[in-house]
Amino acid sequence: MNEFDLIPADYRRNRQIYGDLARFGIAALAIVAVTFVAVTALSVATGQAEEKARALGGQQALIDQKSAQLQTLDEQIASMSEQFEALTGFRGGQSAPGLLVGIDRAFAGSEVWFSELVFSRAGSMVDKAEAAQSNGYFIVLPKEVESATERAWQIETHMEVLGYARNYAGLSDFVGNLLKQPEIHSVKIVRSALRKQAEVELVEFELAIIVNPKRST
Amino acid sequence: MKIKPDWLFAGRARRYSAIGLSFLEDAVNLVQLDCRGSVPAVSAASLIAIDGSVDELLESPEQLKSLLQPALKQSFVGRRVYSCLPAEHYRLLYINYRQPKSGNEATAVLEQVRERLDGPVSGYVIDYLPIRAKAASDENLALVSVSSKPVVEDYLDCLQRSGLYVDALEIAPVSINRLLGTVAATDDHHNSASLTVGRYKSTLSVYSGRRLILDREVQVGERDIIQQLCRSLDVDEGLARRMLKQGEAGAGQPGSSELPSTVGQIVKPLLLKLAHEFDKAQAYTASQTRGEPIRHIYLLGAASDWPLASRILTEIIDVPVSSLSPVTRCAELESHLQVPQALADHCLPVSCGLALRGALA
Numbered sequence: 229m230n231e232f233d234l235i236p237a238d239y240r241r242n243r244q245i246y247g248d249l250a251r252f253g254i255a256a257l258a259i260v261a262v263t264f265v266a267v268t269a270l271s272v273a274t275g276q277a278e279e280k281a282r283a284l285g286g287q288q289a290l291i292d293q294k295s296a297q298l299q300t301l302d303e304q305i306a307s308m309s310e311q312f313e314a315l316t317g318f319r320g321g322q323s324a325p326g327l328l329v330g331i332d333r334a335f336a337g338s339e340v341w342f343s344e345l346v347f348s349r350a351g352s353m354v355d356k357a358e359a360a361q362s363n364g365y366f367i368v369l370p371k372e373v374e375s376a377t378e379r380a381w382q383i384e385t386h387m388e389v390l391g392y393a394r395n396y397a398g399l400s401d402f403v404g405n406l407l408k409q410p411e412i413h414s415v416k417i418v419r420s421a422l423r424k425q426a427e428v429e430l431v432e433f434e435l436a437i438i439v440n441p442k443r444s445t
Numbered sequence: 446m447k448i449k450p451d452w453l454f455a456g457r458a459r460r461y462s463a464i465g466l467s468f469l470e471d472a473v474n475l476v477q478l479d480c481r482g483s484v485p486a487v488s489a490a491s492l493i494a495i496d497g498s499v500d501e502l503l504e505s506p507e508q509l510k511s512l513l514q515p516a517l518k519q520s521f522v523g524r525r526v527y528s529c530l531p532a533e534h535y536r537l538l539y540i541n542y543r544q545p546k547s548g549n550e551a552t553a554v555l556e557q558v559r560e561r562l563d564g565p566v567s568g569y570v571i572d573y574l575p576i577r578a579k580a581a582s583d584e585n586l587a588l589v590s591v592s593s594k595p596v597v598e599d600y601l602d603c604l605q606r607s608g609l610y611v612d613a614l615e616i617a618p619v620s621i622n623r624l625l626g627t628v629a630a631t632d633d634h635h636n637s638a639s640l641t642v643g644r645y646k647s648t649l650s651v652y653s654g655r656r657l658i659l660d661r662e663v664q665v666g667e668r669d670i671i672q673q674l675c676r677s678l679d680v681d682e683g684l685a686r687r688m689l690k691q692g693e694a695g696a697g698q699p700g701s702s703e704l705p706s707t708v709g710q711i712v713k714p715l716l717l718k719l720a721h722e723f724d725k726a727q728a729y730t731a732s733q734t735r736g737e738p739i740r741h742i743y744l745l746g747a748a749s750d751w752p753l754a755s756r757i758l759t760e761i762i763d764v765p766v767s768s769l770s771p772v773t774r775c776a777e778l779e780s781h782l783q784v785p786q787a788l789a790d791h792c793l794p795v796s797c798g799l800a801l802r803g804a805l806a
Contacts, residue, residue, distance in 0.1 A: 231802065232572045232590055232615040234530055239598055243605075 327387065327411050327439055334405035334412075339398035340433075342391035387437040392423070392430045399431050406437060413440040461488060463525040463612050464517075465799030466604075467620070468499045470644040473512065476796035477521050478782075478804045485804040486783035489520035490791035499531060503599070506606035513607060527613045527799040529620055530600060532648065535592035537616075537660050540573070544583045550575075554587050562591065570597045574619075576656050576733070586733070588657055590616055613802060617641075618650035618660045620798030624769075625743060626655050627781060627801050636730050637741045639769070639794075640719060640758075642748035644668055649722055651730050651739060658733055663722045667747035670712050677711045689751045709753045716754060720761040727762075743769040745794050769794055 327347070393399035399420065406415045419434040462478040462485070472494050479488035493512055495502055502509050517524065540557045544550060554573050559566055573589040597614070604611050621639045636658075641648045645666040651659035674685040688708050727739050742764055748754040749768035759766045782801075784792050 231613070232574065232619050234535070234570050234572055234590060234592060234597055234614040234616070235601065235611065236570050236594060236597060239601060 330409035330411035331406065331437075334402060334409055338402040338405065339394035340391055340402045342389055344390040346388040348386055348388065385439045387439065389435040389437060392432055394430065396420070396431055399433055403435070411440055413438045461522045462800045462803035463527045464521055464523070465620070465796035466526045466528045466609070467617065467793065467795040467799060468531055469793070470499065471495055474791070474793045474796040475513070475516060475521065476792055476800045478800045480804045484781060484783055485801065487785060487788050487792055487797075490788040491516040491520060492791040492793065503603045506603045509603060510607035513609070517608070524608055524610050525612045526604065526609045527615070527802050528604065528611055529615050529617045529795060529799060530592060530597065532617065532662070534596050534600065535590050535616055538589040538591060539576070540587045540589050542585055542587060544585050554589060558589055558591065568594050570594050574657065576658055615799070615802070617795045618648070618657050620795045620802070621650060621745065622652045622655065622657050622798070623801050623805070624794050624798035625652065627805065636734055636737050636739045637743065638723065638726065638739045639743045639745055640723070640748070642667055642744070642746040644747070647719060647746070649719070649726055651726050653730070653734050653737070659726050659729055661722065661726065663719055665715050665718045670715050673715060674708065674711055689753070709757055712753070713757055716757050717761060720758060723762050739764060742766045745769050
């Protein structure tokens with residue numbers, strides 16, 4: 229032993245224990261402080277994220293609202309377009325004089341004559357699938373909730389012709405000439421029968437002439 | 446108990462010694478050494494005046510803290526300190542004990558000390574230094590420090606609460622001996638002494654090499670000498686101090702008065718008291734060291750600033766007397782302890798010796 233040491237052993241030991249406890253306490257406080265700071269930072273970050281999410285949600289709702297409005301407008305536009313096209317269809321098609329010129333061209337040289345001629349521009353609701361098989365002009369209508377099938381407005385511009393032909397060959401020539409006219413889409417012989425008038429046998433016929441929906445040039 | 450987390454300073458503190466802290470009668474002295482070089486160098490030193498007594502200061506840790514903190518923050522590294530117990534709080538005993546053939550030496554010393562104590566041993570802090578072992582017999586001599594345990598704990602608690610971490614606590618003569626052994630021309634084969642002149646009393650310590658073999662109080666202090674001078678010359682205390690410090694530098698020269706020699710004659714009776722105690726110590730030392738005399742005296746404290754004290758004591762006791770306070774005044778210290786000139790006046794021997802404990806460890 230070369231030096232005096234007047235610090236009591238138990239005092240030094242207790243101080244060591246207190247020192248260790250203090251170090252432990254400081255370490256614990258540091259951990260708590262770091263944890264608190266981290267939690268606070270996360271809380272702040274979460275709050276900001278939630279706020280941003282709320283803002284984005286608001287924007288999303290606005291976007292949804294606008295989308296719905298846009299969709300409604302699109303639907304309105306589509307509906308209006310269809311109506312416009314329908315109106316255009318009504319307005320369009322073959323004009324009666326044009327059609328008559330075409331019939332007149334087919335009539336030339338034929339041995340047929342007419343007793344009645346009716347020009348009709350009308351439309352009717354048909355199933356789309358059914359309509360697709362026909363050659364008419366369609367306006368596709370919005371699907372109804374209750375309706376499972378899509379409906380279409382068929383525009384039929386047609387002419388009904390009642391008349392007589394000298395014989396079936398004459399009727400056949402007339403129908404063939406009609407089909408050659410650009411204004412005529414198709415011709416259906418609705419009815420034909422032999423009729424004796426004044427001791428002369430004639431062919432009475434009834435034709436349905438479907439006109440071409442496109443305006444002829 | 447407030448614990449300063451000293452490990453916070455561990456990195457830088459390794460390069461520096463613990464702070465040597467000692468209380469004077471009217472000041473606190475702090476010294477720290479830079480241990481990086483081959484020779485310890487004083488890196489920081491502070492001498493802080495106290496308003497009131499040391500005892501009052503030690504009863505108020507907050508006041509002590511406010512007194513020390515500015516200096517500690519400005520100049521010192523770490524808060525680890527080596528300190529010494531004030532002289533009135535311990536007593537030294539010389540104990541003869543028999544070296545046990547089997548058993549603990551400390552127990553043998555304690556058995557001898559127990560007989561001289563009032564009350565149980567647990568109420569005291571006891572430590573000892575072996576001084577002498579007789580080869581012919583198994584009888585040894587030990588210097589034992591005895592102090593009241595509550596007093597020591599109060600002292601430690603006070604320093605602790607003032608923000609310091611006390612690593613070691615010892616007594617002033619041991620610190621001075623360490624300083625002498627480290628920086629002065631003392632060696633293990635010669636006896637030397639230190640005479641510390643305090644405000645109210647003086648302390649004479651005798652060393653045989655590294656061993657403290659005597660520590661004795663003398664009831665002559667700076668105040669007695671100053672008052673003697675004031676009474677004799679009808680001067681105030683400040684002038685009396687200046688006279689003692691001026692010494693004989695101007696005596697005998699043209700224009701100077703012969704006052705310094707008169708001052709010497711006035712204070713000589715008090716110095717004779719000190720010399721008388723020295724004679725007794727000389728006799729005791731010779732008896733304990735096979736006739737080896739005290740070869741050198743180092744003057745510390747207030748008297749170290751009085752050139753005429755060294756001269757008069759040298760004349761009376763016929764032993765060389767050197768001033769060792771501040772430490773740089775002693776020329777032979779230069780190569781062993783580097784002290785910046787700016788800090789020299791703040792480097793008092795006890796604190797230097799305390800700081801050296803850490804530097805030499």
